[in-house]
Amino acid sequence: MIVAVISGGRSSEHDVSVLSGEAVAAGVEAAGHEVRRIEIDREGHWSHNGSELQLRPGHGLLDVDVAFPVLHGPFGEDGTVQGLLELLDVAYVGSGVLGSAVCIDKVAFKQLIGQHAIAQVPFVAVTKAAFAADSTAQLAAIEALGMPIFVKPARLGSSVGIVRVADAAGLPQALEEAFRYDPRVIVEAAAEGIEVECSVLGDESHAEVSVAGEIVVLRSASPGGWYDYEAKYTPGGMDLVVPARISESALAKLRELALRAFEQAGCSGLARADFFVNGEQVLLNELNTMPGFTSTSVYARLWQESGLEYPELCERLLQIALRRRSEQSDYRF
Template sequence: MKVAILAGGRSSEHDVSLKSAAAVRDGLHRGHHETVWVQLERDGSWRTEDGDPVSLTPGGGLLGADVAFPVLHGPFGEDGTVQGLLELLDVPYVGSGVLASAACIDKIVFKDLMRAAGLPQVDYEGLHHARWREDRDTALASLERLGLPVFVKPARLGSSVGIVKVTAAEDLAGALDEAFTHDPRVVVEAMASGLEIECSVLGTPEEPEVSTPGEIELLGDADWYDYDAKYAAGGMNLVVPARITDEQTARVQELAAEAFTRANCHGLARADFFVDGDVVLVNELNTMPGFTATSVYGKLWAASGLSYPDLVEDLCRLALRRAEAAQRYSF
């Protein structure tokens, strides 16, 4: 296959994306596939590895590639925007489509969908910036039922960017002000106890496969799974398999598959949970998680018997099959 790897992007996760994309390229090369590097710069321009601007024509494909692998994290890449562009270019692409990508990156929309489906999850409240500006006291009162601590999060950022853990009521307004500098929509989540468990999902909405779960073990002075814990050396340790019972493992895998299907994801997602005894709570789905060979998504599949080169090849072939199946419909 000839695979166009989309790397970088306009979001705050630009540098993380570059590392993920480089690992994907290496994995595809190890599988003897050809790659074309397309770098999405912070200013929104697209360039080849030689620095030449990329010209896009609707229906005209992308640099002769058979399939695109958008290794993009966060807004302007993981949120349905690039997915919609690739649809217009008529290029098969790895990962979820426009609707699932947009729904899963928006923590409020995703949680509302899971609540409608009856899946157990962390209690939460969504706020819009306009409501916050108009009546701060009423907005703060609506959050009291969540108790303390709470986590204040921009609705559509990843990698824990902009997230604040609030342990005192007098700090909540400041945390909301900070979150609203990143996004006009903010979610406030109740504190969840137990272990942080993650598993990787691969496949189609009809037939999702779920990896062995892993456990996030925080190291050093980390109080919660923030940006430094995720990316700094010595911040966390991934324990595989997770130190949970067979019954808890089965429940995590069941919920991961159901959330993937309910959101109509395709190709891949990382599902995150809190597990405390018999209680298993869905936290979120990430439709384009960190993708280096040492990232959680790939490591969990490696522990489940699927090598990194085989994983990235399988994802490309899933994308091609989805594009072929779509041609059977007239829309």
């Protein structure tokens, strides 16, 4: 099988994507397949072996059988590249246009799971336009969440642009920082308990959940010591405790909520589900449809702890992509 591994991209998560792409390429090769690497630079240009690609709808992509877009953040994980691959007529790993778009937008995702009565952290959505029109009302709604709170760009990952706010005086500056990255911002109440993550693998007909891992922050660059960019990506910044130190009943609830959210959001292939667990209370925070994908990233490590090694994980994802493509070809849209 010939696999296009696509990495890089225009988002602020470009560097993380490059690392993930190299790991995926090695994993796909270890699974016995030929890899054709495609790099997307920060301006959005696609290239292969140093030559810029000319993409033509309906004409495929470098004659590959399937694409593995290891792209994080906007212009890659948000349904845009997924739509492009649909137009190119190429099977691809991961969620489709709708699932990708819903899950990258923290506001849209939380509104969706709220409709399905899935417990989550209280939040307020703020747009740059609404804040400019009536900042007093927006600030009052946010302050009603209590302190501390977390101010986040709605459509970024890897903790980019997130600010922890301990008192109301710091709120305008935190919003200004978040608006630098996205005109849509989400403000979340701080959750008690521990951060627990699990990995989901499958499609709409069958999905399974890995063992759960507990995030322990060892080094953070942010006040309050939360799970920021440095903790996630600096060696020694965090520890993953497997299995997570939660009760069997909390674990069962966490696994059930991960599968429900995966299904309701229309996900396929993979997702990492992030939770806050406080005793028996389990709150879903988000689904990440293309999490960090190095062999030491949380998603892959949790599957390894579940008995699924990295090359086999890549193989499973490729087969899910091909099966979805085959099933979709039966429909006359």
